[in-house]
Amino acid sequence: MRYLPLTDQDRTQMLHKIGVERSDDLFADVPNGLLDRGLDLPRGKSELEVERFLSALAEKNVPASRAPFFVGAGAYKHHVPASVDHLVQRSEFLTSYTPYQPEIAQGTLQYLFEFQTQVAMLTGMEIANASMYDGSTACAEAALMAHRVTKRKKTVLSGGLHPQYADVVRAMSKLADDETVALAPDVRAREDLIAAIDDSVSCVIVQSPDFFGNLRDLAALGAACHRHGALLIGVFTEAVALGLVTPPGAMGADIVVGEGQSIGNALSFGGPYVGLFATRQDYLRQMPGRLCGETIDANGERGYVLTLSTREQHIRRDKATSNICTNSGLCALAFAIHMTLLGEAGLRRLARVNHANAVKLADLLAHIPGVEVVNETFFNEFTLRVKGDAAELVEKMAVRGVLAGVPVSRLLPGVGLDDLLLVANTEVNTDDDRGAFVAAMEGAL
Amino acid sequence: MTGLRYTKDHEYVRVDGDIAVIGITDYAQAQLGDIVFIELPAAGKQIAKGQELAVVESVKAASEVYAPVSGEVFEINAELGTAPAIVNEDPMGKGWFVKLRMAEPAELALLMDQRAYESLVQGC
Amino acid sequence: MLDTPKHSVPAVATAPHTFTSNRGLDQEEPLLFEIGRPEVSGVDIEAPAPFAARLGGLERKTAIGLPGLSEPEAVRHYVRLSRKNYSIDAGLYPLGSCTMKHNPRLNEKMARLEGFADIHPLQPQSTVQGALALMQELSRWLLELTHMSAVALSPKAGAHGELCGLMTIKTAIAARGETGSRNVVLIPQSAHGTNPASAALLGFMVRTVPAGADGIVHSEAVAAAVGPDVAAIMLTNPNTCGLFERDVVAIARLVRDAGGYFYCDGANFNAIAGVARPGDMGVDAMHLNLHKTFSTPHGGGGPGSGPVVLSSRLAPFAPVPFLAREGETLRLVEHSEGTASFGRMVAFHGQMGMFVRALSYMLSHGSDGLAQASRDAVLSANYVRASLRDVMSQPFGDRPCMHEVLFDDAWLQGTSVTTLDFAKAMIDEGYHPMTVYFPLVAHGAMLVEPTESESKASLDLFIATLRDLARSALSGDSRRFSSAPHYAPRRRLDETAAARQPVLRWRPGG
Secondary structure, rough: OOOOOHHHHHHHHHHHHOOOOHHHHHHHOOOOOOEEEOOOOOOOOOOOHHHHHHHHHHHHHHHHHHEEEOOOOOOOOOOHHHHHHHHHHOOHHHHHOOOOOHHHHHHHHHHHHHHHHHHHHHOOEEEEEEEOOOOHHHHHHHHHHHHHOOOOOOOEEEEOOOHHHHHHHHHHHHHOEEEEEEEEOOOOOOOOOOOHHOOOOOOOOEEOOOOOOOOOHHHHHHHHHHHOOOEEEEEEEOHHHHOOOOOHHHHOOOEEEEOOOOOOOHHHHOOOEEEEEEHHHHHHHHHOOEEEEEEEOOOOOOEEEOOOOHHHHHHHHHHHHOOOOOOOOOHHHHHHHHHHHHHHHHHHHHHHHHHHHHHHHHHHHHOOOOOOOOOOOOOOOOEOOOOHHHHHHHHHHHOOOOOOOEEHHHHOOOOOOOOOEEEEOOOOHHHHHHHHHHHHHHHHO | OOOOEEOOOOOOEEEEEEEEEEEEEEHHHHHOOOOOEEEOOOOOOOOOOOEEEEEEOOOEEEEEEEEOOEEEEEEEEEEHHHOOOHHOOOOOOOOOOOEEEEOOOHHHOOOOOOOHHHHHHHHO | OOOOOOOOOOHHHHOOOOOOEEEEEEEOOHHHHHHOOOOOOOHHHHHHOOOOOOOOOOOOOOOOOEOOOOHHHHHHHHHHHHHOOOOOOOOOOOOOOOOOOOOOHHHHHHOHOOOOOHOOOOOOHHHHHHHHHHHHHHHHHHHHOOOOEEOOOOOOOOHHHHHHHHHHHHHHHHHHHOOOOOOOEEEEEOOHHHHHHHHHOOOOEEEOOOOOOOOOOEEEEHHHOHHHEEEEEEOOOOOOOOOOOOOOOHHHHHHHHHOOOOEHHHHHHOOOOOOOOOHHOOEEEEEHHHHHHHOOOOOOOOOOOEEEEOOOOOOHHHHEEEEEEEEOOEEOOOOOOOOOOOOOOOOOOOOOOHHHHHHHHHHHHHHHHHHHHHHHHHHHHHHHHHHHHOEOOOOOOOOOOOOOOEEOOHHHOOOOOHHHHHHHHHHHHOOOOEEEOOOOOOOOEEEEEOOOOOOOHHHHHHHHHHHHHHHHHHHHHHHHOOOOOOOOOEEEEEEHHHHOOOOOOOOOOO
């Protein structure tokens, strides 16, 4: 009971002060017979015992750092500077909550204000919110926001959108009685999204670099959306790419959403991550999520507050722009710190190294008989067409000690894409890793 | 019919021929506190009595303003877009929201007069 | 205990202004954009040798403008910012309905084990069997504590869990062919705002159920509101007023007999975890806030985690992914095709980092410790109540509360002090204020949740401070309150100006 400061003597005194005899008297409103029904759970453990138990589970997994690692598809292994994790573990960041009392939460509020600015700059948009749960939920929220702006309910999903993002949008749309039109998986970025747009469309959701790694020029699509009064939602799952490629905001996107995990955050088996959400100033009041704004205090000194909270659930209730309450504060902080350490120059170099490494690997793989690099363009991830089943190949390469990537069929089963493999290559991959990849693939094939 | 009419939701209607000038009462603005944003309908929009006409946001609350009478939006108070504080300062004058060209002037008879509204507010 | 104010007048008026605007340890910190420069970096990355890019002409052509800092500058920037925050580690944080309990550092250490922090959600499942086993073990604990049939782990936070629960319910109703006719959700007046927001998002009509004068929902009120059009009731139990919904079993029966489902908002599970089981009370779905009940850190507003436990009636409709066992092997079912599942809430599998922390906490406490923690949380809230009942007013009379105690502002009538003023004066005394103006059903609400993490000495000092402040408020010392806080990094901030002319980002040239 190392986390409980009260002693039995304290408890007795406190019960006496309250005027009851036993703890059970405080639970008198719990219906008869429902207290202490017994739990089939072990008793408490010491720190040492807990560490042993959990470490044993952790040991059964193969971490990214222990093998040549090329797995991406929406979450990426990057190096995070040691100071990032040190800083996010500061008590004042880790153990505070939503800054409801701004006078004693200026630390959180200022970093959120800085984060909003960083995200707006990175995406090429005017404003950004203080984070969403992750990229996929940000994507679903973007569709809902587009419906509020356009007063239409039909979403068009690109076949290059991350399949799980598409699934999240689809589940939400279906249950909110909205319409979704999803284009077929689009391995080579050749779909005709413009043909899918008409005056009933609320928004088009398109990803670049897309799920298969292709870069997409969104300018014509953006113009087509605007001709029909629809919004263009640009999505990215690899934030580092924005250090090297034209951001969606510069290509006509009205809302830009993405996953921020790549910067500052661990892979952590899929969460917690941080959703980035940016848009135009005009749509400010339709934007979901928390917002931090600048103001002054009673002495005229600059300070920050949560603002426009009347859009939020605690005031608007059933008319809120979103039901979000908790967001991803600490992951947003990790993103902000890492981005601050990088700066523009560092981010550009990091992005260039990622691209260079991926190009190197693509060139190596192109020489393996029976392997084809599908993409003409890519950032740090591309699609391979292999002989046979990519999922089986990945398992065989794992046995050879290489985590080779994500078989497309894991996310898109049963649509004839079983021979496709997504391969990511970041700054953590060395020439030795790439050599091991080639050897393992040749061996497995 | 001329003069001021009121709803139980603290909206007022000032009648000027077939035009209804609609806003929120002094009591309403005081209850809301500092008003920070007002969402107004587009001119030309047809609105039925009881439909949402506007949304008014203060720091602590957001409330819908419902049309007290039916009609077409004839003019909106564009000044409120940049200076919502006018509603706090002069709700019954410069702080009007919308002018409606009434479709059913007879609906006015269902609204409260000054005396009825005052007694409502005193009961609050 | 001292019951008289220690100082009658703040001494701040006599202190000179400093040249720097710093006040000793309270240091001013400029914005990142005012101190950083785009060409500066705190990360050493060597530019790659020249190569032929494959960007198809989509290379970024304009500057981003992102400033960088060297490592020492960055560390100082964020450390200085951190010092402007109040935190649980530094003091009692009685923010009602948020369960600001101690965050054990063991949990942080465990979440950072390479085998958890450095694994990818889409690497072969054969290489993450330990992670799946951890999810399985966490599920076992949550199901045992709640006595429910199934759990959806993927929701990212409490509100997301609510949405998940309602999506499951809507799908179950569709499977019964009642989509058109069953579209009302009953929600008590005192509910948290996320409840109606979640229901509205899914197209449900919200029907408000009044609470009784005693602050709880009575089965008669539910009986009057329930009908064949009711899809579900969303009931928070213990409720937002800190009271246990005594009629819960009868309410559950009424709703279920009418063909609806019982969604229980589990935000306040910290009062009863290990003591009583929602599954015994007729609950069909309930989210658990791992960041509240199971101590994963609140992190300045997240990340949270909101697994949803489900009854057998709803289990088939739960979202993917879920765990399946094949012999000795665990497998994630990631696709809903061929199942009754409504689909997917999130990419990947949920907040693994939070799962590790929560399980670490549960293992540490064990079944005995979890029950004791809940009992201590309830005891502490009642101790605060009993120690303040003679000075502060309770909207629903003086009766035992659960893990939080609700006061209103009736006791401040006749003074010029408001709930907000009182809260701000607490800041000067070194405390984070309680939750104020929530729930809305209490006028000028002050919701105090001390949690089980406070020693008796800490509670006694907190109580003494509130008594001092109360006495001061009642004696007309309005200056202490109206301009508070005086000793925080900032004085009261102008929220009206922030909302009227929103400045949401830094721009070059101010």
